[in-house]
Amino acid sequence: MKTTEMTTLGAHPLDEYLRLDRLPHIWCPGCGLGTALGALLKAVGKSGLDIDKTVMVSGIGCTGRAAGYVKLDSFHVTHGRALPFGTGLKLANPDLKVIVFSGDGDLAAIGGNHLIHTARRNIDMTVVCVNNFTYGMTGGQMGPTTPEKGRSTTSRKGNIEQPFNIPRLVAAAGAVYVARWTTIHLRQMERSFIEALQKKGFSLVEIISPCPTYYGRMNEQATGLDQMRYYRYNSVVKHGAPLDTVDITLGGQIVVGKFLDIEKPYLPQKINGHGR
Amino acid sequence: MSSNGQVSGEFFLSGDEACAEGALAAGCRFFAGYPITPATEIAEHMSERLPEVGGTYIQMEDELASMAAVLGAAWGGAKAMTATSGPGFSLMMENIGLGVMLETPCVVVDIQRAGPSTGLPTLTGQGDMMQARWGSHGPYSIIALSPSSPQEIFDLTIKAFNLSEKYRVPVLLMSEEAIGHMYEKVMIPPWEKIEVYPRRKPKVPPQEYLPFVPDDDMVPPMAIAGEGFKFHVTGLTHDERGYPVMTPEAQDKLVRRLVDKIEKNRADIIEVEENGIDGAEVVVCSYGISARVSAIAIEKARASGIRVGLLRLITAWPFPTERVREVARNIKTFIVPEINYGQMVFEVERAAAGRAETVLVPHMGGAVHDPQTILDAIKQAVK
Numbered sequence: 001m002k003t004t005e006m007t008t009l010g011a012h013p014l015d016e017y018l019r020l021d022r023l024p025h026i027w028c029p030g031c032g033l034g035t036a037l038g039a040l041l042k043a044v045g046k047s048g049l050d051i052d053k054t055v056m057v058s059g060i061g062c063t064g065r066a067a068g069y070v071k072l073d074s075f076h077v078t079h080g081r082a083l084p085f086g087t088g089l090k091l092a093n094p095d096l097k098v099i100v101f102s103g104d105g106d107l108a109a110i111g112g113n114h115l116i117h118t119a120r121r122n123i124d125m126t127v128v129c130v131n132n133f134t135y136g137m138t139g140g141q142m143g144p145t146t147p148e149k150g151r152s153t154t155s156r157k158g159n160i161e162q163p164f165n166i167p168r169l170v171a172a173a174g175a176v177y178v179a180r181w182t183t184i185h186l187r188q189m190e191r192s193f194i195e196a197l198q199k200k201g202f203s204l205v206e207i208i209s210p211c212p213t214y215y216g217r218m219n220e221q222a223t224g225l226d227q228m229r230y231y232r233y234n235s236v237v238k239h240g241a242p243l244d245t246v247d248i249t250l251g252g253q254i255v256v257g258k259f260l261d262i263e264k265p266y267l268p269q270k271i272n273g274h275g276r
Numbered sequence: 277m278s279s280n281g282q283v284s285g286e287f288f289l290s291g292d293e294a295c296a297e298g299a300l301a302a303g304c305r306f307f308a309g310y311p312i313t314p315a316t317e318i319a320e321h322m323s324e325r326l327p328e329v330g331g332t333y334i335q336m337e338d339e340l341a342s343m344a345a346v347l348g349a350a351w352g353g354a355k356a357m358t359a360t361s362g363p364g365f366s367l368m369m370e371n372i373g374l375g376v377m378l379e380t381p382c383v384v385v386d387i388q389r390a391g392p393s394t395g396l397p398t399l400t401g402q403g404d405m406m407q408a409r410w411g412s413h414g415p416y417s418i419i420a421l422s423p424s425s426p427q428e429i430f431d432l433t434i435k436a437f438n439l440s441e442k443y444r445v446p447v448l449l450m451s452e453e454a455i456g457h458m459y460e461k462v463m464i465p466p467w468e469k470i471e472v473y474p475r476r477k478p479k480v481p482p483q484e485y486l487p488f489v490p491d492d493d494m495v496p497p498m499a500i501a502g503e504g505f506k507f508h509v510t511g512l513t514h515d516e517r518g519y520p521v522m523t524p525e526a527q528d529k530l531v532r533r534l535v536d537k538i539e540k541n542r543a544d545i546i547e548v549e550e551n552g553i554d555g556a557e558v559v560v561c562s563y564g565i566s567a568r569v570s571a572i573a574i575e576k577a578r579a580s581g582i583r584v585g586l587l588r589l590i591t592a593w594p595f596p597t598e599r600v601r602e603v604a605r606n607i608k609t610f611i612v613p614e615i616n617y618g619q620m621v622f623e624v625e626r627a628a629a630g631r632a633e634t635v636l637v638p639h640m641g642g643a644v645h646d647p648q649t650i651l652d653a654i655k656q657a658v659k
């Protein structure tokens with residue numbers, strides 16, 4: 001019987017970090033979100049962080065649902081506002097480790113102003129930006145990272161805008177740690193997450209991730225596997241690559257690696273009191 | 277000032293400064309804001325004073341971020357506030373709605389100026405009263421207070437914090453440029469004499485805690501981040517566990533409680549000031565600076581023998597419907613002066629339900645009423 005088989009599978013190593021009563025999740029087969037979240041939770045486990053003090057904030061989107069699946073103090077807030085919400089949490093309670101896990105549209109479009117200002121202030125938090133080049137949750141519209149000529153439900157003949165190069169943007173704005181991996185780079189991604197979590201200041205890891213349901217299907221990569229194959233054969237690891245060379249183009253190379261790892265003064269600077 | 281940043285005694289303060297001091301005395305230890313006339317002085321004062329009491333000031337990139345940061349800080353355990361004026365108040369509506377949904381205690385100060393849009397940035401107005409009630413989307417209830425002097429802005433800022441903690445809701449302090457920039461004597465009592473409502477902490481251990489199981493007054497206790505509760509909260513419609521539930525039934529249960537926790541506790545929340553209502557033929561119903569200007573007109577009307585009373589809304593929302601209805605039974609006319617083209621007057625009219633006539637004395641903004649216009653309306657009413 002199917003249910004018996006399920007129960008005999010036993011515990012998953014990440015069970016302690018997941019709200020099992022919320023599973024199954026809403027993500028499509030072939031979606032990269034589970035891969036990215038799984039690697040992040042493994043990194044949280046290995047990073048030595050106090051789990052009671054580790055919190056996750058997500059905005060709105062498929063990616064934004066992540067906060068609802070983790071067994072941490074977790075906040076699913078408004079579209080684009082995870083960063084300022086996380087800023088308030090961190091400044092009011094500097095003992096917290098704040099992780100923001102959200103999508104490209106959430107962080108770089110509606111939350112774009114918060115992204116550059118949170119990086120500029122060098123707020124001590126870790127951001128995971130899952131970039132699937134589209135607005136998955138609303139059905140595959142173009143967004144701020146859709147490559148030129150990339151098709152979507154609002155750019156059926158191909159996107160005519162230039163996309164953001166997110167690592168370049170946040171590095172220019174003031175981040176201290178920036179890396180990019182695809183969902184094929186499991187181990188590298190996990191290592192970057194650990195480094196980012198242990199970094200003092202604003203760290204961001206961009207994860208290039210398949211959305212077979214929309215972006216993939218509309219751009220000749222109909223399955224998650226097709227997209228993974230594309231990442232496998234088209235990404236090149238270039239640690240420290242000059243950030244003006246890591247733009248992403250349709251069907252082109254994806255430069256991945258750790259692009260930035262520096263030290264700078266960060267906020268909050270000193271312990272502040274709590275409410276009375 | 278004592279070494280721990282406490283301030284008490286008699287001071288000559290602007291309304292904005294009194295508001296900031298009231299917040300500090302109430303235990304506010306976090307302020308996120310974005311400069312805007314005529315509320316900027318609150319941010320300036322907080323930026324100086326918060327570090328003295330061990331708190332945090334941060335200037336955000338806009339009011340969307342300010343409001344989001346205030347909510348985050350509240351969940352981080354701080355009593356938190358922001359202050360703005362019309363244009364910023366509009367931007368804050370998004371996350372005021374999130375504050376309502378996540379039942380997050382915090383205080384939002386709106387020092388109103390004349391709108392719409394950029395309007396008259398440095399001049400007074402009362403045009404945001406309906407936005408305060410209905411400005412965010414969806415059905416909800418909220419608490420809004422309206423002070424009439426620098427002393428009262430101090431007192432009501434403390435009350436705003438206490439109500440926000442008690443009912444777990446953003447409380448809006450709706451003042452005006454005229455009060456924010458008015459200098460008057462303000463008495464600040466020793467802080468230990470000030471009653472402060474503490475955070476409603478969970479009474480059960482983390483394993484048993486469900487974030488939205490309410491107490492008898494319909495308000496749930498609130499865990500804060502970092503204490504091992506491992507709670508989840510979401511702006512989506514949710515159940516008592518805080519988990520999203522996408523059904524009309526869950527929506528019904530949640531929205532009813534969010535609204536009822538305010539509306540069914542109206543008697544505890546609502547405060548009005550009354551003067552000479554017994555035996556009055558006409559009652560001026562007003563709030564904030566306009567109530568103060570009305571007092572001048574009322575005095576003159578009384579001198580000429582007219583029986584006129586004052587009903588001052590200290591609580592604008594929830595609206596004191598019951599009291600207005602009661603007064604309406606025994607009078608001929610309500611006169612409602614406000615610095616807009618009619619907002620709270622619709623509530624007075626609704627509450628009066630035809631028992632008394634309701635007359636708006638509007639002012640489009642940029643100044644307070646000439647008391648004569650209010651006096652004329654009173655005289656017209658008794659003709």
Ligand SMILES: Cc1ncc(C[n+]2csc(CCOP(=O)(O)OP(=O)(O)O)c2C)c(N)n1
Pocket residue numbers: 060061062063064079102103104105106107132134135136137138143
């Ligand atoms: C203020 C606001 N505008 C629009 C929406 C609708 N909306 C929901 S998710 C989303 C896009 C999310 O895109 P992204 O962050 O890339 O997440 P993904 O679904 O791709 O993981 C939009 C536009 C919203 N929820 N709130």
Ligand code: SF4
Pocket residue numbers: 026027028030031032033062063132136137210211212213214
């Ligand atoms: S729509 Fe795309 S991003 Fe969203 S769950 Fe499905 S595959 Fe993933």
Ligand SMILES: [Mg+2]
Pocket residue numbers: 061103104105130131132133134135136
């Ligand atoms: Mg996306």
